[in-house]
Amino acid sequence: xxxxxxxxxxxxxxxxxxxxxxxxxxxxxxxxxxxxxxxxxxxxxxxxxxxxxxxxxxxxxxxxxxxxxxxxxxxxxxxxxxxxxxxxxxxxxxxxxxxxxxxxxxxxxxxxxxxxxxxxxxxxxxxxxxxxxxxxxxxxxxxxxxxxxxxxxxxxxxxxxxxxxxxxxxxxxxxxxxxxxxxxxxxxxxxxxxxxxxxxxxxxxxxxxxxxxxxxxxxxxxxxxxxxxxxxxxxxxxxxxxxxxxxxxxxxxxxxxxxxxxxxxxxxxxxxxxxxxxxxxxxxxxxxxxxxxxxxxxxxxxxxxxxxxxxxxxxxxxxxxxxxxxxxxxxxxxxxxxxxxxxxxxxxxxxxxxxxxxxxxxxxxxxxxxxxxxxxxxxxxxxxxxxxxxxxxxxxxxxxxxxxxxxxxxxxxxxxxxxxxxxxxxxxxxxxxxxxxxxxxxxxxxxxxxxxxxxxxxxxxxxxxxxxxxxxxxxxxxxxxxxxxxxxxxxxxxxxxxxxxxxxxxxxxxxxxxxxxxxxxxxxxxxxxxxxxxxxxxxxxxxxxxxxxxxxxxxxxxxxxxxxxxxxxxxxxxxxxxxxxxxxxxxxxxxxxxxxxxxxxxx
Numbered sequence: 001x002x003x004x005x006x007x008x009x010x011x012x013x014x015x016x017x018x019x020x021x022x023x024x025x026x027x028x029x030x031x032x033x034x035x036x037x038x039x040x041x042x043x044x045x046x047x048x049x050x051x052x053x054x055x056x057x058x059x060x061x062x063x064x065x066x067x068x069x070x071x072x073x074x075x076x077x078x079x080x081x082x083x084x085x086x087x088x089x090x091x092x093x094x095x096x097x098x099x100x101x102x103x104x105x106x107x108x109x110x111x112x113x114x115x116x117x118x119x120x121x122x123x124x125x126x127x128x129x130x131x132x133x134x135x136x137x138x139x140x141x142x143x144x145x146x147x148x149x150x151x152x153x154x155x156x157x158x159x160x161x162x163x164x165x166x167x168x169x170x171x172x173x174x175x176x177x178x179x180x181x182x183x184x185x186x187x188x189x190x191x192x193x194x195x196x197x198x199x200x201x202x203x204x205x206x207x208x209x210x211x212x213x214x215x216x217x218x219x220x221x222x223x224x225x226x227x228x229x230x231x232x233x234x235x236x237x238x239x240x241x242x243x244x245x246x247x248x249x250x251x252x253x254x255x256x257x258x259x260x261x262x263x264x265x266x267x268x269x270x271x272x273x274x275x276x277x278x279x280x281x282x283x284x285x286x287x288x289x290x291x292x293x294x295x296x297x298x299x300x301x302x303x304x305x306x307x308x309x310x311x312x313x314x315x316x317x318x319x320x321x322x323x324x325x326x327x328x329x330x331x332x333x334x335x336x337x338x339x340x341x342x343x344x345x346x347x348x349x350x351x352x353x354x355x356x357x358x359x360x361x362x363x364x365x366x367x368x369x370x371x372x373x374x375x376x377x378x379x380x381x382x383x384x385x386x387x388x389x390x391x392x393x394x395x396x397x398x399x400x401x402x403x404x405x406x407x408x409x410x411x412x413x414x415x416x417x418x419x420x421x422x423x424x425x426x427x428x429x430x431x432x433x434x435x436x437x438x439x440x441x442x443x444x445x446x447x448x449x450x451x452x453x454x455x456x457x458x459x460x461x462x463x464x465x466x467x468x469x470x471x472x473x474x475x476x477x478x479x480x481x482x483x484x485x486x487x488x489x490x491x492x493x494x495x496x497x498x499x500x501x502x503x504x505x506x507x508x509x510x511x512x513x514x515x516x517x518x519x520x521x522x523x524x525x526x527x528x529x530x531x532x533x534x535x536x537x538x539x540x541x542x543x544x545x546x547x548x549x550x551x552x553x554x555x556x557x558x559x560x561x562x563x564x565x566x567x568x569x570x571x572x573x574x575x576x577x578x579x580x581x582x583x584x585x586x587x588x589x590x591x592x593x594x595x596x597x598x599x600x601x602x603x
Contacts, residue, residue, distance in 0.1 A: 014101060042055075064114075066117075070161045194228050199220075262301075288591055491580065
């Protein structure tokens with residue numbers, strides 16, 4: 001618990017602090033907007049010589065800078081802003097005496113958003129059941145007030161927090177049932193514009209809840225999808241057909257779920273082909289959308305002939321799209337590189353910015369790297385003739401880099417080892433500072449990405465096995481927000497299974513038949529060594545995964561994570577950041593192309 005109090009005054013000093021005073025004219029129920037008013041009131045009180053009341057309003061201002069992050073319900077608060085020199089408050093900064101002061105202010109509040117915020121802080125610090133109940137009720141009241149054409153996105157966040165808090169007290173409790181009922185009532189509001197995705201977002205909120213009537217919501221989803229199709233709002237229609245499929249699966253209707261999923265996939269095909277037929281024509285965008293549509297058809301159990309037909313069309317689009325691909329080039333001065341990286345993503349939509357982050361640089365070319373290392377050996381032979389030992393942070397030798405003697409062709413394994421050393425030191429490490437981090441921070445500052453936005457990258461992604469989507473979403477989301485400790489431990493272990501999924505989807509056997517007649521599946525090193533892996537990923541991406549994850553002379557990051565060698569500092573080092581980017585790149589690459597071998601026939 002912190003030793004220094006945030007609120008320096010005494011509880012009786014709060015007698016003259018009215019938390020409703022400075023927010024009466026607030027246009028929106030959003031605590032983040034109240035901090036400025038409370039801060040201004042504190043300045044006026046201080047100027048009038050009332051330091052005690054000023055301290056109370058300044059404390060309120062600080063509490064309102066505790067940002068809400070309800071996409072991550074187990075960690076619902078983060079700083080409203082932070083910089084290299086500091087950040088705003090978090091609940092963990094509050095002492096027990098501070099929390100008592102929060103209780104006093106919460107009891108005075110008449111604003112439901114502020115009340116919910118303060119009670120939630122109390123719940124997070126004290127785990128007081130009464131505060132949890134009251135916070136859930138206040139969030140529900142806030143959500144109902146915000147559930148209008150202007151503020152419905154905020155309402156969904158408040159509904160989500162109310163549902164989470166209510167679930168902590170039990171699914172069979174009246175509070176939980178009342179929150180679910182309120183969300184379902186909001187879904188049934190027929191004044192909602194079907195094309196706003198408002199009902200869809202609300203449905204997603206209760207999809208995992210123990211809702212009483214999923215059949216009714218399945219029917220409603222189908223009705224909205226039909227309305228959207230009738231007015232050619234295909235994006236909207238596709239989304240509602242997909243959630244209709246999920247509802248029908250919940251009702252025990254597999255045939256209905258399959259029919260809805262196939263309908264959603266065919267709408268996705270229409271959307272893809274439109275990108276080369278009307279408006280701003282783009283074969284690259286069409287190919288990416290068609291990959292998604294093909295994966296949807298596969299998962300829905302579509303006829304093989306239909307999938308083959310679309311695979312052929314995908315090949316045509318990919319051939320047309322080559323002229324559209326661009327990469328970012330850098331100058332020697334790192335400040336110019338950083339500026340270029342930021343400019344590459346600045347002022348763009350989230351989807352476009354992430355595409356440029358993921359594809360703005362490509363995996364290192366193995367051919368070019370080999371040529372570069374061979375030239376270095378020939379130009380500086382003495383420095384490459386001596387054996388070198390690679391040691392860990394405790395001085396233990398973990399690998400040997402052998403010197404090169406004689407002709408390089410006879411020492412291919414040694415040359416490859418030097419390639420891993422060279423690329424890790426001179427390319428993978430530096431690009432974190434020159435491209436990945438500047439672009440990521442620019443995207444974060446402009447968009448503050450949500451889980452829903454990140455989910456679009458993963459949706460029906462051929463690299464992500466069904467049932468693993470949330471892990472990838474949470475991992476990529478954490479990385480975008482700079483939490484590479486979380487992203488590394490979520491994403492790195494998934495690569496092995498994703499690679500098995502990619503190979504098995506191409507008809508490749510990824511098991512071993514042992515002498516005891518068991519058939520264990522191949523692990524990561526063996527998978528990356530299969531020719532089929534290089535075919536599916538491409539030579540360059542396969543090399544990058546090896547160097548990032550399993551090669552001792554590379555980052556060896558998968559082994560570092562798996563065996564607990566990654567400490568707090570290295571969780572945010574170049575290996576963690578570069579590996580996160582590599583997985584992001586791979587997900588986007590598969591979303592756009594379906595894999596390096598997308599032109600090969602299905603087996």
